[in-house]
Amino acid sequence: MKNKSKSLFLALLFLVTHVSWSQVPTPKEHFGFDIGDDYMLANFTQTEDYFKKLEKASDRLKLTVIGKTEEGRDQYMLIVSSPENLKKLDRYKEISSKMARAEGISEEQARGMAAEGKAVVWIDGGLHATEVVGIHQLIETIYQVLSRNDAETKRILDNVIILFTHANPDGQELTSNWYMREKDPLKRKNEALPRLYQKYIGHDNNRDFYIQNMKESRNMGYQLFVEWIPQIMYNHHQRGPAGSVLAGPPYRDPFNYVFDPMMVTGIDAVGAAMYNRLNAENKPGFTRLNGSSFSTWYNGGLRTTTHFHNMIGILTEIIGGPTPEEVPLVPERLIPNNNTPNPVTPQKKWHFKQSIDYSVSLNYAILDHASRNSDHLLYNIYTMGKNSIKRGSADYWTPSPKRVEEINAAYKADQAKAKKPEDANAFNSLYGGNFRGGSVPVQYYETVFEAPVRRDPRGYIIPADQADFPTAVKYINALVRTGIQIEKATAAFQVNGKSYPAGSYIVKTAQAFRPHILDMFEPQDYPNDFQYPGGPPVRPYDAAGWTLAYQMGVKFDRVLDAFDGPFEKLPYGQLQLAEVKAIAGSAGYEIGAGVNDAFVVVNDVLKAGGEAYRLADGRFYIPQSAKAKLSVEKSAKDFGVKVTSLSKKPSGTMTKVVPLKVALWDTYGGSMPSGWVRWMLEQYHFPFNVVFSKEIDGGDLRKKYDVILFVTRAIPAATAGGDMFGAFRGRGPKEEEIPSEFHATMGSITADKSIPELKKFLEAGGKIVTIGSSTNLAYHLGLPVRNALTELTAEGVSKPLPNEKYFIPGSILNVAVDTTAKASWGIAANTDVYFDNSPVFTLAPDAVAKGTLRPLAWFPNNTPLRSGWAWGQAYLQGGVAAFEANVGKGKLYAFGPEITFRAQSHGTFKWLMNQLY
Structure with missing residues (x-):
């Protein structure tokens, strides 16, 4: 009887659970x-409805909205685990975040929490919306984890909290609707979108995570760096290298020198689980290491920023899409090697389902690894955090190539002084500062590498009395959004004999996310990386240097020794605002020229019907009026702008601020640099219109606009072969393939139609601002300037310097600035600029003497590198980085560096905004 009852109970249990599983709707039932x-894609509207159905159907799912997108949609994170775990989510979240921060936790407590907690794994999809495998694998994986009841899935649900996150709802809606608009499946194409698939920035949404300008970045960043802090995060992308199915971990060198080694080896462990599973399931084509271009050097990506927070960040790039494609024959990839141990053979038809199946297997590999190693993952992130705290609490030296070069140089110099040519000659084989085949006495490590002045700081102080403190606060908020502990001075204090005011911010390095702190304050030192000695350079994955404090022009002090003061620790995730109060003056208000947000205040005053003037040094003067008073007080409070009250009108020359009619160039499909500037102009409250090439070609520009802005890649080269993007111009879709509503945005800037109209615009008194490669306009106009980065061949022909001699990928350089020029009002005399193999000019001396041309910024020495990699930087000395030119009644402004780079380079924003009044 006992056995019968037990059997009946088990049967009923099976029936109940079976009914529960069967209630989870399949994707086919819904979509x-x-x-x-x-030939089939799901859009976001359908996906959102499916997520809601799944929540009602399954007790394994908690559906959460993490914020709104830039277009106003809900952004979802689906938390999946066992029903028992979901009841204790707050406790598991607490364990995950506490273990990651490693603050005040003993070894014994850490072991106990690791045993009690559950591994937290983030899996996202859809960030780059045209990479449609991403969101669709997410949908399929969620369904499988909710509906399957095999032993592996059960173990995963018992031991893992999964954060399934939709990275780009707006992009999915646009991309899927665009693809599915054709009734005939064979005509469907996942290309030629009419606009960017994430509002403003498109593909650059994966370059926004250390500053988090976009709403989607902030939504996800809060979950990753403040709320949950998962031990593993998996970021799905496309495309795999030709001849492979996908690229994945581990990644090629270099990795960033600030990392804890356990993060790097943690990637190795997860990678092994991934490719071993694919091999066991007979799914070949996984390539790693030097089989692809992906590294772990760069910060700023959804995956890469996690590396600086001790998370095991995983990226895969897979082939495939709804329209079947082929796996091409790349003969070199047919032979197994360490990069690709299990090559895939060429295939004429690769189907979407194959990519989905691969992706689900990869997800399960990570989840299985996490379920088997939950306690290890929690304990390891604790250990990495504790290591960071220890390094930030003692003398520590982060290694870098420059330190190695200094050791070698010191030893070589000592040998030369000691007249030991045989030892000195050993250095003749050095390449790029690397000593090969020999050793150096240990004393050089102690005296050179560990020189006291070269040790890492214990912390940084950001003074509250710097000229553009509101921008410094924005920098602090970027750190806050990435989970950094911030302290604030409640009273004036001194450190190392220097006085600082109350309200200053302090960032100490004795915290778990120390790698990210160093990366935001310290220069990156990218190694000299060449295909072979004397050969061409290997381009970094994205940027080589990006130090955010440099880009934003933030003033700070590095403090090498332990320090303290009247500091309060701010709660994690608490955003800051510069605390000011604008007090009315009888004559009005004054704001410094160096404050970016002064433009917000002035624009709001003008919109309210008030007046504003600029003094001879660029300061803003706002006369007192009822309209101005309300606007100034509100803007000053909202943006933290320090406003000086005036009892009398300023003396001297002043110019009335008149808003200009501004046009910003864009193109069919959307330009990311233009989108970033569009976002910037909105943030600083500038009115503007977007203009496309057809309108430019139509003429009469001066009747409609006062200023036209051309971001990089808008103006083609004046000579064939001079523009790296020239080969792609004119390859866009034909008008008959595109709905008529988008025809006005099609076309591109051309030498025969567009340039003559731009010349007329300038001659009639218009202003044109060009950035990056769009400074090509100077050559189209025949101005007396030439490329400064050239050399004469043996035949006497001038040619651009080859990459073997000169190569500066995205890095921070320092330039000297003519601060007396109105165009440069508020810019520091020595300013850091973001430079990406940017144009550099030589100006004709007679044109400068006559005032036709005026240099605005130049390279005053042969070592302008501040952060990143600058091979052959000596060639820059004397070159002009920016200039203005008189053209008829108008002016052309040419800025070679990327002065608006991804809306991060706040230190050079004024070079754009000064030209808009």
């Missing part, structure tokens, strides 16, 4: 097709 069917 009308299986995920991975050829």
